[in-house]
Amino acid sequence: xxxxxxxxRVVHAGEHVWxxxxxxxxxxxxxxxxxxFGEHPWCxxxxxxxYIYVRLLTQRLTLVxxxxxxxxxxxxxxxxxxxxxxxxxxASRLESAVRDNTPEALRFAEQRGYRLDRHSFESALDIAxxxxxxxxxALERARTAGLRFFSLADLAPVTEQLERRLYDLNCVTGLDxxxxxxxxxxxxxxxxxxxxxxxxxxDGQILVADGEQWVGLAAVAFYxxxxxxxxxxxxxxxxxxxxxxxxxxxxxxxxxxxxVGARYMRTNNDSRNAPMLAINRxxxxxxxxxxYHMVLDLG
Numbered sequence: 001x002x003x004x005x006x007x008x009r010v011v012h013a014g015e016h017v018w019x020x021x022x023x024x025x026x027x028x029x030x031x032x033x034x035x036x037f038g039e040h041p042w043c044x045x046x047x048x049x050x051y052i053y054v055r056l057l058t059q060r061l062t063l064v065x066x067x068x069x070x071x072x073x074x075x076x077x078x079x080x081x082x083x084x085x086x087x088x089x090x091a092s093r094l095e096s097a098v099r100d101n102t103p104e105a106l107r108f109a110e111q112r113g114y115r116l117d118r119h120s121f122e123s124a125l126d127i128a129x130x131x132x133x134x135x136x137x138a139l140e141r142a143r144t145a146g147l148r149f150f151s152l153a154d155l156a157p158v159t160e161q162l163e164r165r166l167y168d169l170n171c172v173t174g175l176d177x178x179x180x181x182x183x184x185x186x187x188x189x190x191x192x193x194x195x196x197x198x199x200x201x202x203d204g205q206i207l208v209a210d211g212e213q214w215v216g217l218a219a220v221a222f223y224x225x226x227x228x229x230x231x232x233x234x235x236x237x238x239x240x241x242x243x244x245x246x247x248x249x250x251x252x253x254x255x256x257x258x259x260v261g262a263r264y265m266r267t268n269n270d271s272r273n274a275p276m277l278a279i280n281r282x283x284x285x286x287x288x289x290x291x292y293h294m295v296l297d298l299g
Contacts, residue, residue, distance in 0.1 A: 121290020
């Protein structure tokens, strides 16, 4: 492994950039990393998080200081270094996130010019106490209208053609999601992080079709070791919204979770997606602590 002098700044090693902790251990965080120096560790030893990810003119900064070392100007110094580095790369915008249950972190960000962009959080549903009766009508209306519900497993064997078709539906509905930032992973990356993962199950990909056209889906995973299911995504094509299909898909996702033995269901939420938040509340999901996503314009 290449080693260089401790400069307290970025240390380059070929294509990569490394930093060394106070214990003199090397770590790598992709494209950019920082060296932490001094007699004592500035941040949680071995758990230091200070990354900058380059994405066009936007860079992402995550800053963590160990509780016992806070309020000593360390965070301010790290933040200043991050700003200088980002500006030197030509960035015009900096993104960060703070936990919504840490007011001191939010205050730190706001005092340095950050503004709130959105709020994301997870919600949990107790499956044992869930009463589906108020929501069955949405499913019945859709079926009466001629729409068909099924899972990807019903189309077995699952070929690459079917995988690409599922990807296309995820892409269309995902990009049209109110919480989307205008980016969706290419198929090769999607396949790696969805189809090739241990959590992926074809029977957990619940679909609704109008004739031969797939118009909506709910993607669900089950984690048996933790006894919970995760509704990772629910999307409906724009032309089919307002018909209760998202509610019907979520109901089928909950039924699936019951069948596989999950004790509770989790899902993610984005403050910009008000319609989906409303559905989750009606179903009985209870919000949990999440993240405030902050933006700083560098000019």
